[in-house]
Amino acid sequence: MDFKTELKKYQIQIEEELEKYIRNGACPERILNSSMEYSLMAGGKRLRPILVLATYKLFKEDIEKCMPYAVAIEMVHNFSLIHDDLPAIDNDNFRHGKLTNHKKFNESTAILAGDGLLNNGYMVISEDLLNTKNPSELNKKLKIFNEFSLAVDRMIAGEYVDTEYEGKQISSEYLEYTHKNKTGELLKLCVRMGAILADCNEKDLEKLTEYAEKIGLAFQIKDDILSVEGNELITGKPVGNDEQKGKCTYVSKYGLEKAKSILEEITKDAIKITNDFGEKAEFLTNLAEYIKDRNK
Amino acid sequence: MDFKTELKKYQIQIEEELEKYIRNGACPERILNSSMEYSLMAGGKRLRPILVLATYKLFKEDIEKCMPYAVAIEMVHNFSLIHDDLPAIDNDNFRHGKLTNHKKFNESTAILAGDGLLNNGYMVISEDLLNTKNPSELNKKLKIFNEFSLAVDRMIAGEYVDTEYEGKQISSEYLEYTHKNKTGELLKLCVRMGAILADCNEKDLEKLTEYAEKIGLAFQIKDDILSVEGNELITGKPVGNDEQKGKCTYVSKYGLEKAKSILEEITKDAIKITNDFGEKAEFLTNLAEYIKDRNK
Numbered sequence: 001m002d003f004k005t006e007l008k009k010y011q012i013q014i015e016e017e018l019e020k021y022i023r024n025g026a027c028p029e030r031i032l033n034s035s036m037e038y039s040l041m042a043g044g045k046r047l048r049p050i051l052v053l054a055t056y057k058l059f060k061e062d063i064e065k066c067m068p069y070a071v072a073i074e075m076v077h078n079f080s081l082i083h084d085d086l087p088a089i090d091n092d093n094f095r096h097g098k099l100t101n102h103k104k105f106n107e108s109t110a111i112l113a114g115d116g117l118l119n120n121g122y123m124v125i126s127e128d129l130l131n132t133k134n135p136s137e138l139n140k141k142l143k144i145f146n147e148f149s150l151a152v153d154r155m156i157a158g159e160y161v162d163t164e165y166e167g168k169q170i171s172s173e174y175l176e177y178t179h180k181n182k183t184g185e186l187l188k189l190c191v192r193m194g195a196i197l198a199d200c201n202e203k204d205l206e207k208l209t210e211y212a213e214k215i216g217l218a219f220q221i222k223d224d225i226l227s228v229e230g231n232e233l234i235t236g237k238p239v240g241n242d243e244q245k246g247k248c249t250y251v252s253k254y255g256l257e258k259a260k261s262i263l264e265e266i267t268k269d270a271i272k273i274t275n276d277f278g279e280k281a282e283f284l285t286n287l288a289e290y291i292k293d294r295n296k
Numbered sequence: 297m298d299f300k301t302e303l304k305k306y307q308i309q310i311e312e313e314l315e316k317y318i319r320n321g322a323c324p325e326r327i328l329n330s331s332m333e334y335s336l337m338a339g340g341k342r343l344r345p346i347l348v349l350a351t352y353k354l355f356k357e358d359i360e361k362c363m364p365y366a367v368a369i370e371m372v373h374n375f376s377l378i379h380d381d382l383p384a385i386d387n388d389n390f391r392h393g394k395l396t397n398h399k400k401f402n403e404s405t406a407i408l409a410g411d412g413l414l415n416n417g418y419m420v421i422s423e424d425l426l427n428t429k430n431p432s433e434l435n436k437k438l439k440i441f442n443e444f445s446l447a448v449d450r451m452i453a454g455e456y457v458d459t460e461y462e463g464k465q466i467s468s469e470y471l472e473y474t475h476k477n478k479t480g481e482l483l484k485l486c487v488r489m490g491a492i493l494a495d496c497n498e499k500d501l502e503k504l505t506e507y508a509e510k511i512g513l514a515f516q517i518k519d520d521i522l523s524v525e526g527n528e529l530i531t532g533k534p535v536g537n538d539e540q541k542g543k544c545t546y547v548s549k550y551g552l553e554k555a556k557s558i559l560e561e562i563t564k565d566a567i568k569i570t571n572d573f574g575e576k577a578e579f580l581t582n583l584a585e586y587i588k589d590r591n592k
Contacts, residue, residue: 031456032452108456111379112379114411115375116452119445129425150419164324
């Protein structure tokens with residue numbers, strides 16, 4: 001199967017899984033539920049859940065075991081997008097080419113929809129833990145729940161630092177700290193969840209964690225590049241958005257050309273790691289290339 | 297020990313426990329951490345964690361076993377206060393006689409501090425689960441984690457409905473739905489957590505759940521009454537706040553006198569239940585009276 005077909009297949013599997021969690025009932029909070037659904041089903045790349053599933057598939061085939069964690073991470077990711085877009089934070093009007101949550105609904109609904117999605121992620125994990133009877137399976141999942149909560153903590157800290165230093169000159173250490181926390185920790189979590197669920201050994205877990213760190217950084221640098229030279233119609237976000245807000249990015253810090261060569265370099269590093277896993281890691285290799293070459 | 301002394305003793309125990317979770321280190325997100333600490337240590341009544349501990353003490357003495365859940369629930373409660381107070385939701389400037397989080401810091405910090413406290417609650421639970429080796433203890437705690445996430449879900453829904461129907465006439469069913477979800481579910485969770493952790497039997501759990509439902513409703517009605525005739529210097533909130541915002545409350549729905557008589561009635565019902573537990577339930581009896589008679 002070629003990469004694009006496989007990617008699409010994963011995306012469809014995840015969309016189908018997410019749909020199972022949508023609440024359509026008539027209840028006084030139905031608009032809040034619609035607001036959560038609006039963002040959750042707004043058609044993101046599903047990179048995070050795909051990382052969980054694809055890493056798991058390096059070792060095992062029965063990916064349905066990962067689904068609660070794939071769903072939970074996508075819910076939490078969407079919580080962070082809704083809150084990041086709020087007027088008090090990034091004040092963005094568009095996301096994935098659609099109105100942001102607070103523009104489509106209103107600000108109070110968006111705040112509570114974000115809260116709801118974060119909490120929903122934990123609801124999904126708690127259900128899965130409650131249904132796991134095998135003690136060694138449970139142990140793995142308790143470790144994952146703990147890593148999950150710690151990664152979300154880092155994501156919130158990264159978002160804070162990103163907001164706090166908007167419009168200010170920051171050192172390269174601060175830029176790295178922001179990205180590592182805001183984006184990197186969650187992507188790393190995805191890969192580690194897939195690997196841990198598949199009972200991978202310590203050495204492989206270490207290697208895959210390093211792969212995740214590389215693609216996490218690559219993802220952020222590419223985002224910074226797209227914010228300067230992306231096609232607004234494709235990215236769904238206005239070009240020059242970061243610059244206008246005085247965001248410190250890899251492009252504002254190092255210039256466009258240097259940012260691109262850093263991106264090339266770390267993508268190569270990531271692929272060096274997947275090569276150690278042979279043919280079965282082809283999708284993860286292609287995913288690293290895709291992160292570098294994507295246009296949205 | 298008299299009630300006030302025992303209440304104070306519990307409050308001190310909880311404050312000491314919460315302090316263990318405060319992060320004072322120098323890091324780029326230190327102001328976010330201060331903001332979380334500001335709200336968490338702003339001197340609330342600590343009713344929720346006290347309910348966990350006092351219910352546990354009906355059956356067992358080693359209350360330190362409950363502490364992670366007492367801490368987690370207080371963190372989540374404070375998350376909800378910070379977000380409720382935001383300009384887009386209740387737009388309140390004072391809480392416990394101090395500036396609200398977004399007034400003391402700023403709006404983006406308050407949003408992220410709320411997110412952080414919600415997530416912190418789950419971090420604390422995940423740590424405790426990871427450290428629980430006894431399988432039957434673990435089973436109880438997995439049930440609690442699940443109930444916890446469901447109660448928070450209901451709290452967020454209740455807050456949404458409360459905000460959505462501000463300034464509108466609503467039916468008594470809607471008023472009850474709002475309060476049951478916004479306040480009731482979390483208070484019920486506290487009592488149930490204490491009871492489940494203490495291995496109480498199904499019948500007692502049912503009775504205590506009913507007690508929690510009664511005091512949850514009493515708590516909300518009293519809040520509504522205090523918003524009309526409370527002493528601003530004591531409550532720390534402006535009198536007439538709810539009325540000004542067109543909030544539908546027990547007072548606006550039934551009038552002050554009728555609200556007071558409902559409060560008397562359900563407090564009596566709550567005490568009927570604690571009486572079944574004999575002398576050891578004296579604190580819970582007094583707590584029901586305290587909820588009815590409090591002036592803040």
